[in-house]
Amino acid sequence: MIKKILIANRGEIAVRIIRSCREMGILSVAVYSDADRSAMHVRYADEAYRLGAAPSSESYLNISAILNAAKKAKADAIHPGYGFLSENAEFATKVKAAGLIFIGPSPYSITAMGDKMRARELMKKANVPIVPGSGALSDSEAEIYSMAEEIGYPVMIKASAGGGGKGMRLVHSAKELIASVKLAKSEAITAFGNDAVYLEKYLLEPHHIEFQILADNHGNVVHLYERECSVQRRHQKVVEETPSPFITDTIRQEMALHAISAAKSVNYSGAGTIEFLMDKNHNFYFLEMNTRLQVEHPITERVTGVDLVKAQIKVAMNEPLDLIQEDIQQRGHSIECRIYAEDPGNGFRPSPGLIKQITEPLGLGVRTDGYVYEGYEIPVYYDPLISKLIIWAPTRKEAIDRMKRALFEYKITGIKTNISFVQRIMEAPAFVEGNYNTHFIDEHIDELLQGDQKCEQREDIAMIIAYLDYQNKQHKRMDFHKDASSKSSNWKNFGRLFRHNPY
Structure with missing residues (x-):
């Protein structure tokens, strides 16, 4: 049994893992760099330990520091999240050598799929088509x-x-x-x-389609369907959705079988992703395997109802999968937009700084996986991803409409973000029609960047008006107190004030 897990990561994924731990009754241990001392994952965890200075090489990539923190905390297991050491076979090996459970695949699987040329040879033997x-x-x-x-x-x-x-x-x-x-x-x-x-x-008009798989230590492997990840900028995903609007059910079933074969070929265990490239004629080829949890895993969770982090932890505890393929269904449609602290109007440069105000969207079918809060200062040392906005709806059209509404509600001030940029992706005819590939952003960049300055001006005006309104109300309250009878109590005066101006 695992009773305490150290999360060897930061940001939204650390918070995400801690949430599943709390639901399972498992204690969570955060680690942090000097730049992250006040980060949300540090506040949210049951315990927290300093790793070192702000640079990743001295903190989140410092294997010795992480293992020392796990020893101090008396943790049973380590969850690597994604990025940093999540696909580092040496780290997985040292975690096990320290008597801890690594919540992920074996070092062999990580090594086999971590080298792309070796992975291609393994896929050939498994009869999985390769580029x-x-x-x-x-x-x-x-x-x-x-x-x-x-x-x-x-x-x-x-x-x-x-x-x-x-x-x-x-x-x-x-x-x-x-x-x-x-x-x-x-x-x-x-x-x-x-x-x-x-x-x-190089494939013409390629689509990037990946299949989520789950495997246990008892030979059971299932897939949780696909994610369309073709909205990319410089090979970095920006928007993902499931189901894919491009593939047919027949192709979906064929790709799923190849994904399972790929996982079995390396005796895979845990959550992983088999990534494919598909050309405009629906010919598909193995691209790579990610031997970890993916950034975009929440959309799979929304359409299947499976908590992938809990599934990882159960597999790490040597439990057999409690899922059979026939019971896993895609229900409805889910879209994820990655929210970055970056300035699209200035070459997408990172925009670290102080969060002055944040309003996250709410409502039916809306989920936000983030880690920033008002008063938090985004450090310059790490990836600019600050949150993921995940939408679910019964149909793709409803999901797009709901995402547009949620993005409209999403307000962050103090830094630049790509919120208005992904809003225009949701409005672009090619995306709405599902007629897009990995060149979508490059081909529509002028359209997607258009209006950034106007959006910023509207936001500035809105902030000024809100501030002036706040000051005006403060003055009214002060004037009311000056005019109030000296015989009246403060409680009575406040009650009158609230009745006249509850805001």
């Missing part, structure tokens, strides 16, 4: 040219140990090839400590 491509590129320019010609332009250069769009370059012709390979290698060694890159056929 035509090469092995690791040699230093021979002649061989690199030959491989690219054999695959056919355009080609994508990818880092073998990569992720998050780093170490990737799109090459349209031979004249760009060698320079792009050198740039990709340089970026890969900086980001991952590994400069191995390979070539992959």
Whole structure:
């Protein structure tokens, strides 16, 4: 039995995991850097321990500090969340060596799927279709040219140990090839400590579709259907939805079977995601496997009713899955918008700073997974994601309408956010019609950025009016007290004030 879990992460995912722990009666332990001393996950957890200075290398990536914190807290297990050390096989190994339970897959599974070239070979053996491509590129320019010609332009250069769009370059012709390979290698060694890159056929009008899987330690594997993740900017997802508006039920079933085969091929255990690329003709290919919880997992939870964090914890406690495939159904439609502290009108630059005011949307079918609050200062050291707005409705049209309403209600002042940007995504005809692919943002960027300045002006005017109204009411209250009879009690005067002006 797991009685206490240390969450080796920060931000909204740490808060999300703590919530499931609390519902299960499991104590939660937060860890924090100096920049996160007042963060919500620190306040919300049952215990909290300092890791080190603000940079990730000295805090959330410091394996020794995390294990020491777990020892001090007498935790039974560690949940890595996503990002940071979540797909680090060395970390998983050291957690187990310390006598703790790692809430995630085995180090073998992480290693096998963490190297993209190795994963491609494993998928070949499992008869899962893969994108035509090469092995690791040699230093021979002649061989690199030959491989690219054999695959056919355009080609994508990818880092073998990569992720998050780093170490990737799109090459349209031979004249760009060698320079792009050198740039990709340089970026890969900086980001991952590994400069191995390979070539992959670039698909025209591609869709990014991923399948959520759950597996236990007893050989049971199920899928929880797909997520359409094609609204991306620089290979980073911005909006996700489920079900996908692009695929048919027949293709859905075929992809699901391949996703399960992929998970079984590495003896997978826990929650994971099999990612596919699909071309405009509905041909699909294995892209990669994420051996962790995904940022966009809440939309799967909304349409299936399955708490994926609780499922991870139960699997880690060696419990068999309490789900069978026939009982898992998609009900309704769910959309997630990622809310970033960034300025779309200024090249999407991060916008750290003090949150002066925040109003989160409420109502039927609305869920917000966030970690900021009024008076909190967003640090400069980490990813600018501050919350995820998740909507559920019976139909896709209703889900889009509900998301537009929720985004209208979502107000954050003191920093720049992409709220108005994702509002326009919800209004774009191509998105509304479900007729979009991974080039959607690039192809519609002018349309999506249009009106940012007007939105900001309206927000500024609204803030000024609200402040003036507040000051006016304060003056009225003061005048009322001055005119009140000296024989009246303060309680009576307050009662009169409230009746006349309850706000």
